[in-house]
Amino acid sequence: MSELTISFKLNGKLVSGRAPVQTNLLQFLREVMNVTSPKFGCEQGNCGACTVWLDGEPVNSCMVLAATVDGREVTTVEGLGTFDKPHPLQKAITEHYGAQCGYCTPGMVMSAAALLKKNKIPTRDEVVNAIVGNVCRCTGYSKIVESVLAAAQEMR
């Protein structure tokens, strides 16, 4: 069995682990790195529950071969903020009831936070277009969009 050593920056810290070649980044984060915020949904890029940042851009971690992350940078919600110092979007999600069952929330937050990095004054449409790749089966989209708009307001 060919295993590879994969080293990269995870939430600002250099990490390293071993996994078989066919391991995707979602499996690697959850099973090797024990970072469980990215969720397993469809494993085919249709649900967005596994969204993380790769070199600062949102990607479906299930469709990234873990080996290709060697030497790069990955960010999950754990890297956005902490319990004591949450990212404004993490705070807004709790204040505006942006999470129901919570399964889509980490991916939703990574997609929306990527928008807020580039666009400080997003319109409602721009927020919707940033999270079209993230499915919420509780269908709580209105509250999620409100949370993102509130976070943008807060960050100004």
Add this chain to the structure above:
Amino acid sequence: MKDVQYFAPDTLRKALQLLGKHGTRISVLAGGTDLVRDMNLEFKVPDNILWIGRLGLEYIKLQEGVIHIGAATRMQTAGASKLLQDKAAALAQAAGKLAAPPVRSLATLGGNICTASPAGDTVCALIALGAEIVLSSAQGKRVLPLEKFFRGPGKTVIKAGELLTEIRLRPTGKGEGSAYRKVGRRQALTLAVLNAAARVQLDAKGTCLDVRIAVGSAAPTPVRAVKAEAVLRGKAFTAEAIARAAEMAVTEIKPIDDVHGTAWYRRQLTRVLVGRVLRSAGGMSEEG
């Protein structure tokens, strides 16, 4: 679990050597949105994987009147490119709306082409733009028009040992425009039930000097609607002529009934979308 070998060369020369050595037993990995998904679902687990993300194949540049695009250019990069928005609008529109943002920061133009889906968003746009592709191997390279690349769903004329390295197209100039439109089951993250693209060149009097029309999801490969083009070429680019061309395009497709839509609906969409892309590419109001 299968024993898979992984290669991530940092030069094109090394990549082509590996491709030549392993022939049909090596799969090229670009963005991974098709290959890694297929591996996850156990549709296909290759013996060897060649990742092309370190070859410097992500670029978009205008050189001696030709736009050169690296095959590993991602959708997000293509959609945000000012050069493509201005000089190859159909491609920027197709890439900029494909799937959803987390897919667009992975998926590449070369991958969209080599997957050879009849519904490929950027493929339809590139055929209308008249794109050529460069296939490189350890022995050299060949250049062919994109529309000659496809043999059927998932099937192309690429040979073992070859790598799609570059896409080339002529920028639109004065009196020229292009457009892409798609209808899916949803607004985002959806396969095209039908897509269409056009490139139109008009003179100052509104005569159509040249036109190219492509339709996707309507046959085993993306289709170039050459008879519809002939209806317009050299004629006044009027609403009536566009309507005749759109009707003609319907005779050039071979749609099927499937889970995404019926053949009947695809014929209706061909008429509507070909009309829209022609009007938009020709600088007219899209709805006519």
